[in-house]
Amino acid sequence: MKASINRFCSVASTIERTVEQRITQKSQQKGTKEGLTNALDAMARRNMADVKPSCVVRKIDLLKRSDIKSGVREFILNCEEGSDELKAVDTIMDIAKQREAGFKKKGRILDGFEKDSKIPQNLIKDLNNKELPVFKTNEEALKEMKTGDVFFVEGDKFVSIVKRDGKTEHLKMSPENYNYLFPSVDRYSSVQSEFGNCYEVTALNALMDNPKTRENILMCIDTESSPGIIKVSIPNSVLGKPVEMKLAPEGESYMRGAKGFSVIEYALGKEYERELINLKKKEFIRQGRDSASATLEGLYACGEDRKLVNFLNAPDKTKSLGVNLRDGGVALVPWSKLGLRENKTIVNGEKEAEKLVRKPKNSDKNVSEEFNDFLAEHYVKNEPVYSREEFAECMWSPEFFENNIVEASFLKDDILLGLNADHSYYLKPVLDTNGKIESYLIKDPHGIVEKPISFEDALEKIDVISFAKID
Numbered sequence: 001m002k003a004s005i006n007r008f009c010s011v012a013s014t015i016e017r018t019v020e021q022r023i024t025q026k027s028q029q030k031g032t033k034e035g036l037t038n039a040l041d042a043m044a045r046r047n048m049a050d051v052k053p054s055c056v057v058r059k060i061d062l063l064k065r066s067d068i069k070s071g072v073r074e075f076i077l078n079c080e081e082g083s084d085e086l087k088a089v090d091t092i093m094d095i096a097k098q099r100e101a102g103f104k105k106k107g108r109i110l111d112g113f114e115k116d117s118k119i120p121q122n123l124i125k126d127l128n129n130k131e132l133p134v135f136k137t138n139e140e141a142l143k144e145m146k147t148g149d150v151f152f153v154e155g156d157k158f159v160s161i162v163k164r165d166g167k168t169e170h171l172k173m174s175p176e177n178y179n180y181l182f183p184s185v186d187r188y189s190s191v192q193s194e195f196g197n198c199y200e201v202t203a204l205n206a207l208m209d210n211p212k213t214r215e216n217i218l219m220c221i222d223t224e225s226s227p228g229i230i231k232v233s234i235p236n237s238v239l240g241k242p243v244e245m246k247l248a249p250e251g252e253s254y255m256r257g258a259k260g261f262s263v264i265e266y267a268l269g270k271e272y273e274r275e276l277i278n279l280k281k282k283e284f285i286r287q288g289r290d291s292a293s294a295t296l297e298g299l300y301a302c303g304e305d306r307k308l309v310n311f312l313n314a315p316d317k318t319k320s321l322g323v324n325l326r327d328g329g330v331a332l333v334p335w336s337k338l339g340l341r342e343n344k345t346i347v348n349g350e351k352e353a354e355k356l357v358r359k360p361k362n363s364d365k366n367v368s369e370e371f372n373d374f375l376a377e378h379y380v381k382n383e384p385v386y387s388r389e390e391f392a393e394c395m396w397s398p399e400f401f402e403n404n405i406v407e408a409s410f411l412k413d414d415i416l417l418g419l420n421a422d423h424s425y426y427l428k429p430v431l432d433t434n435g436k437i438e439s440y441l442i443k444d445p446h447g448i449v450e451k452p453i454s455f456e457d458a459l460e461k462i463d464v465i466s467f468a469k470i471d
Contacts (some may be wrong), residue, residue, distance in 0.1 A: 020415065057086045067097055071113035075449075078115045086333050088124045089113075092448075095185065102284050109189060112447025114418075120443075120450055122209055122261040123188040128185035132159065138168055148211030150178065150218070160223065164212040164470070173223035177247070181221065181230075181260035190257025191446040191464055197254045197326035199407065201445035203334040206405045206426045208414040212470050213405060216338045217264060223247060232267035235339035238274050243267040254326060256274040268334055269322030273300070276325060280312065330464045331407035331424055340405070340468035384464075390458060394467075398437055401429045404467040408442060411463040417453065419461070427458075427465065 040383070062076050079085045096109045133151040135141040138160070141151050145162045150171070152159050156171065158170040159178045187208060190415040193199040207213045222231040222242070231242035240312065244265060253262040277300045284293040299308050301439070305320050314324040332343040394400045408427040410419050419442075426443040430452070440458050453461075 020043045056082055057090045058082075059086065062086065062090055066094065067093060069110055069113065071115075071117075072110055074115040075113045075117050077373055083353060084117055084124050084128065085175065088119045088127045091127045091185075092119075092189075104302065109191075110449060112444060112449050112451075114449075114451070116452050117449040118441055118452060120209065120448070121189060123448065126184050126188055132179060142168065146211065148214040151376075158266040161215055161218055163215050168218070169215075171218050172224050173218075174224060177223040180247075181223070181263065182218075182258045186258040187260070189448040190255050190261050191448060193254055193256045196459075197329070198445045199289055199329045199331045200265065200334050201255055201405055202327055202426050202443075203331035203338075204255070204264060205443065205445060206331065206407070207259075207335070207338065209426070210405055210426075210470070212341070216340065217260070220267070220338065221260060221263060230263055234267055234271055234337050237339050238271060238278075245272045254323070264338075265326075266322070269320075269325065271337060272325045276312075276321075330409075330466045331426075332468050335405065335468035340470065341471075342469040343467065345464060345466045346394065347384050347386045348459075348465075349386060356402055391465065394465065395459060395462075396437055396455075398429060398431060398435060400467075401437075404469050406465055406467040408458075408462045409460065409464045409466075414461055417457060417461060418451065427462075 011310060040415040057077065059076055059081060063073065069074075072093070076086065079089070080184055092109060131147070133141070133145065135144075135151060135153050138153050141153060141160070145151050145168075147162050147164055148164070149162050150159055151161075152175050153184040156170070157174065157424070159173055159175055160168045160170050173181065190201070190205060190208075192198055204217065209216050215233070220232050220234060222233065223229075226244075228246060230245050230246050230247055233242045233247075243266065245263065253265060255261045255265055281296055284290070284296065296308075296311060299311060308314075308321045309317055309319070310326065312321070314321060315327070316324055330345065332340075332345070336343060397411060406427045408425045409423060410421050412421045413419065424445060426445070428441050429437040430439045430441060437455065439455055440453045442453050445449045
């Protein structure tokens with residue numbers, strides 16, 4: 001019986017593990033690991049030569065898998081034979097299978113695949129090269145590494161990143177802790193676990209995806225100052241000090257994937273809580289309710305989260321105040337928090353569209369609705385611009401997308417395009433050979449793939465873009 005490609009790869013992987021085990025065993029018995037390397041490497045090469053593994057992934061092999069979903073099947077059929085996309089979907093299917101076999105099903109990694117879906121290039125790159133690059137000197141690293149790349153120099157304590165100014169800087173993470181918080185693949189496949197904070201997930205994924213803004217996330221985190229503790233320093237913070245948590249982050253999270261995103265998400269929640277407490281205290285004092293203001297501050301200072309939820313009449317009594325506060329908003333709020341201060345919102349239409357975007361004010365708002373108004377007033381310094389002309393001018397400009405990260409949203413569902421109203425999407429352009437925008441890619445925070453959208457559909461269907469300038 002002819003062995004399958006997957007079987008070849010499996011055998012090759014087994015050989016590698018066996019060689020490593022033999023190195024360890026022999027080095028424990030006598031001699032050093034280094035002293036045995038050459039002989040065992042030669043053995044490995046001979047064994048590998050006998051197997052001659054070929055990891056070329058073929059459509060016919062993928063289509064035979066029992067765990068294939070209909071959307072994934074259409075995607076595979078639309079791929080070119082032997083393409084990087086086929087290799088990527090093969091690995092993604094394996095990851096999904098491994099996750100579902102665990103005690104906590106994490107699924108959804110295959111959701112959103114359709115015939116014309118695109119796997120993000122950062123994810124494909126990660127799937128093909130999972131190891132953290134290691135160099136002997138910083139100068140050597142700079143010759144190969146590009147903006148946003150993370151690497152390690154032998155002898156250093158921390159990993160480093162190439163910043164958007166072309167210089168390198170140490171991150172406050174060891175290689176072990178960097179790989180723990182932002183493991184390969186997960187850092188580009190983190191998704192929203194439920195509805196409520198799509199804008200926040202979109203914002204974090206967009207920052208990580210863009211090489212120029214990756215540093216805005218990674219430079220917030222410090223795992224080295226205090227053993228077993230993560231410190232997160234938000235650039236535009238109201239707390240005045242880092243948010244601290246255990247190195248193994250626990251608690252409520254709206255993101256699945258890289259633990260580093262959960263860490264940032266937790267810190268943002270603390271930022272929002274502090275701002276809401278200050279807002280409500282001022283409101284109570286204006287009403288002459290000084291005792292209520294003091295009670296609120298006391299509950300917050302003592303960490304009485306459940307009592308805070310009841311005191312502020314949060315809509316979901318089963319969730320913490322931080323989670324309640326994530327229900328709604330635009331991506332430029334966390335972008336602003338994470339250091340991108342210049343932002344703007346443009347509505348694709350004239351002034352009459354305002355009634356579709358802004359909810360009428362009333363006296364019966366719950367705390368999350370009040371807080372959403374506060375976020376808009378606090379972060380969106382300028383009123384949204386209602387101009388189809390300015391919207392179009394931004395959308396057909398490659399320079400605009402080069403200098404900003406962009407969120408798109410819709411006022412009504414579009415069944416044909418599979419887009420949801422009041423939902424946040426990460427938007428980026430596809431350039432033709434002349435450097436002009438020919439179409440776009442739009443990413444739903446509930447899935448890992450990108451959906452192509454034509455230039456015409458983007459101008460006609462997208463109702464609002466919010467964007468933050470990259471300094």
